[in-house]
Amino acid sequence: MSHPLNRDNHTQIPARPDLIRLGVGIIGIGTSGPLIAMSSMPVLSLIFWRNFGGALMTAPFALRHRIDRTGAKWAILSGVVLALHFYGFFLAMRMTTVAAGTALVALQPIFAALFVKLTGGDIPSRAWMGMFVSFGGVLLISGVDLQISLRAFLGDLAAIISAALAGMYMLIGARAQRTLETATYTSICYFFCAITALPMAIIAGNELLKFSGREWWILLGLIFGAQFLGHTMFNSVLKRVSPAVVSLIVFFEVPVSSILAIWWLDQRPPVGVIPGIVLILFGCALVVLRTRPTQVMIEE
Numbered sequence: 001m002s003h004p005l006n007r008d009n010h011t012q013i014p015a016r017p018d019l020i021r022l023g024v025g026i027i028g029i030g031t032s033g034p035l036i037a038m039s040s041m042p043v044l045s046l047i048f049w050r051n052f053g054g055a056l057m058t059a060p061f062a063l064r065h066r067i068d069r070t071g072a073k074w075a076i077l078s079g080v081v082l083a084l085h086f087y088g089f090f091l092a093m094r095m096t097t098v099a100a101g102t103a104l105v106a107l108q109p110i111f112a113a114l115f116v117k118l119t120g121g122d123i124p125s126r127a128w129m130g131m132f133v134s135f136g137g138v139l140l141i142s143g144v145d146l147q148i149s150l151r152a153f154l155g156d157l158a159a160i161i162s163a164a165l166a167g168m169y170m171l172i173g174a175r176a177q178r179t180l181e182t183a184t185y186t187s188i189c190y191f192f193c194a195i196t197a198l199p200m201a202i203i204a205g206n207e208l209l210k211f212s213g214r215e216w217w218i219l220l221g222l223i224f225g226a227q228f229l230g231h232t233m234f235n236s237v238l239k240r241v242s243p244a245v246v247s248l249i250v251f252f253e254v255p256v257s258s259i260l261a262i263w264w265l266d267q268r269p270p271v272g273v274i275p276g277i278v279l280i281l282f283g284c285a286l287v288v289l290r291t292r293p294t295q296v297m298i299e300e
Contacts, residue, residue, distance in 0.1 A: 014241045021233045022241075022249050028230030030256025031221065033102050034264050036093040039218045043090040044201035045208050046219065047083060048194050053223035055190035058232060061183035074176035075185050079192025081169045083200075086193070088162030095155025098261035099269035100141050102254045103277040104159035109247045109284050110134055111167030113291045123291055130286025137279030144272040174238065182236045190227070247288045251281050 014022065039046060092101035110131055117123050138160065145152035176185050201208060234246055254277060261267040269277075 014237065014245060018237045018241050021237050022246070025230050025233035025237075026249065026252045026256055028225045028228070028233060029250070029253045030230075030260060032226035032230065032253075033093045033098040033257040034260040034267075035218050035222050035226070036090050037098055037261065037265055037267070039215060039222075041211055041215045041219065042201065042204070042206035043087060043094075044197050044204055045206045046090060046222070047086045047197040048201055048208070049219050050194075050222045050227055051079075051083070051086075051190040051197065052194035053219070054227035054231070055187050055194060057223065057228050058183050058187045058190065062181070062187035065181040065184045067184055067188075068179035071176050071179035071185070072188055074172055075180060075188035076192045078169055078172040078176055078185075079189040079194075080196050081165055081172060082189060082193040083196035085162050085165035085169055086197075088158045088165060092155045092159035092162060095158065096145055096152040097267055097269045097273065098265070099254065099258040099267075099277060100145060100152075100273050101155060101159045102257045103273075103280050104138065104141065104156055105163045105166060106251055106254055106280060106284055107134060107138070107160065107163040108166035108170065109288045109291075111164040112170055113167075113287055115167060115171060116291075127287045127290040130283045130288075130290065132283070133286065134280045134283025137276040137281075137283060140276030140279065141273050144270055144276070148270065170243070173235065174243065177235070177238060182232070182239065186232050186235055244288050244291075248285060251284065254281060 013019070036046070041049075089101070089105055092105070095101075113123050113127065113131075138156075142153060142156045145156050173185065173189065176189070180188075234250065238246060258269065
């Protein structure tokens with residue numbers, strides 16, 4: 001009887017096993033941005049291999065569960081949306097700084113709330129303040145990046161589009177997991193994400209196999225860290241923990257990625273970008289705490 005209550009409680013701290021999973025997930029997804037920035041593999045090839053590898057890792061766990069047809073359809077749609085999200089995110093990591101890009105992608109709860117509003121849901125008036133605060137942060141970051149280069153500004157736009165797609169992916173994923181176990185959902189989702197990226201990579205004429213050992217090691221790091229320990233850990237707690245709490249904890253990806261980018265890439269964000277990052281995270285926190293996104297994601 002306890003887990004639906006936990007899931008619907010927006011202030012309750014998750015149980016210790018779930019806190020450990022969330023902590024591992026933060027470190028996992030925090031490695032994603034810096035590793036993508038380090039890699040020189042074409043974006044679509046990287047998306048294909050990362051998600052194909054992720055699907056292979058979760059498939060043995062998925063085979064133990066029944067596949068519900070309706071849930072599978074939502075999981076397939078989720079995979080297609082995830083591929084598009086990754087395309088924007090991967091481009092952002094290479095075009096702007098890891099710190100700015102991950103902060104802009106953290107806008108996803110705002111987009112999730114807006115999608116609910118568009119489909120007839122309600123957003124409390126207090127949550128709009130959070131959106132305005134975050135929007136100020138977006139203007140600050142993109143303004144600074146535009147002064148640096150057009151490439152960095154375009155990277156910001158890719159990150160914002162990626163955030164919108166991530167919000168959509170979270171909503172569709174929550175819908176799929178009403179009738180699918182997490183392992184089944186992630187296997188189907190990652191596989192169809194890979195299958196979406198593959199023809200795009202072939203049409204774009206991207207290399208798929210001939211890469212240096214260093215590129216394959218970076219790819220393995222992405223599969224095991226960001227995909228398996230990151231995405232899968234977060235998906236695994238959504239059945240028990242409020243999406244509001246999960247969304248807030250995901251914000252820790254921004255400082256983790258930023259610190260790793262300084263350590264691994266010697267990449268320091270422009271000083272002017274830092275207040276923008278703080279505004280975005282503060283605004284998103286207001287939105288998450290005031291929109292009761294459990295209704296958004298679970299009841300819809």
